[in-house]
Amino acid sequence: MRLIGDYHMHSKYSGDSKNEIEAIVKQAISVGLEEIAITDHGPGHSGYGIKRENYKLLRQQIDELRGKYPQIRILLGIEANILGRDGALDMDEEMLNITDWLNAGYHFGAKISEDYMIHLYNFLSRFSGYFYRKAKAINTQTMVRAMHRNQIKAITHPGAKGPIDMDAVAKAAAETHTMLEINNSHGHLSAEEIQIAMQYDVQFILGSDAHELVNIGKVPDALDRVQKARLGLDRIYNIRL
Ligand SMILES: [Zn+2]
Numbered sequence: 001m002r003l004i005g006d007y008h009m010h011s012k013y014s015g016d017s018k019n020e021i022e023a024i025v026k027q028a029i030s031v032g033l034e035e036i037a038i039t040d041h042g043p044g045h046s047g048y049g050i051k052r053e054n055y056k057l058l059r060q061q062i063d064e065l066r067g068k069y070p071q072i073r074i075l076l077g078i079e080a081n082i083l084g085r086d087g088a089l090d091m092d093e094e095m096l097n098i099t100d101w102l103n104a105g106y107h108f109g110a111k112i113s114e115d116y117m118i119h120l121y122n123f124l125s126r127f128s129g130y131f132y133r134k135a136k137a138i139n140t141q142t143m144v145r146a147m148h149r150n151q152i153k154a155i156t157h158p159g160a161k162g163p164i165d166m167d168a169v170a171k172a173a174a175e176t177h178t179m180l181e182i183n184n185s186h187g188h189l190s191a192e193e194i195q196i197a198m199q200y201d202v203q204f205i206l207g208s209d210a211h212e213l214v215n216i217g218k219v220p221d222a223l224d225r226v227q228k229a230r231l232g233l234d235r236i237y238n239i240r241l
């Protein structure tokens with residue numbers, strides 16, 4: 001069994017990584033990956049988001065590197081931010097048109113226009129049952145709508161950053177053919193969450209969420225959770241048995 005692709009990693013175009021694009025490609029080849037998606041934070045994140053002009057630049061760089069490194073398939077991806085209860089993402093048509101791989105997730109710091117209270121509820125959900133329930137209802141609604149409204153490949157770290165109703169999210173993921181990520185860097189999906197989600201016809205994906213080169217293609221913690229949950233490896237997109 002081995003990991004053949006990694007579809008969640010950040011480059012220097014995210015505010016929280018310094019990785020050069022060619023160094024990412026070389027590292028991915030050296031750890032035996034056959035395909036990668038470079039997935040910087042969407043432009044709607046105030047601290048870490050990629051600038052729109054850099055997204056176009058990254059497209060050009062990837063196209064050049066494809067010629068230089070034919071032994072690996074390199075995809076332009078993004079970790080878009082889910083912005084609000086209507087399920088909108090921080091992606092415009094122009095960006096979507098050049099995107100090969102669309103991930104989406106919920107993050108603090110995303111510039112949510114009408115729904116800025118969500119961040120506050122999610123923060124307060126750690127201390128108060130009332131806000132926990134309120135945050136859970138809103139987070140679930142935003143995630144479900146985002147899956148129905150957009151052609152998302154995978155929801156990154158579902159359940160990190162704020163509580164969600166895993167049954168509802170997994171049901172929507174199955175209906176919309178959206179994968180749920182078992183993220184190596186965050187604790188989600190947890191083993192318990194995997195067990196809930198696996199009751200639905202959902203496909204799973206392992207993601208390193210590497211912000212440093214050495215973590216590309218590394219998913220040991222995620223695999224521990226897979227084993228704990230007794231999830232069949234044939235249900236994971238990027239594993240070859
Ligand atoms: Zn993330």
Ligand SMILES: [Zn+2]
Nearest residue numbers: 008010079209
């Ligand atoms: Zn990420």
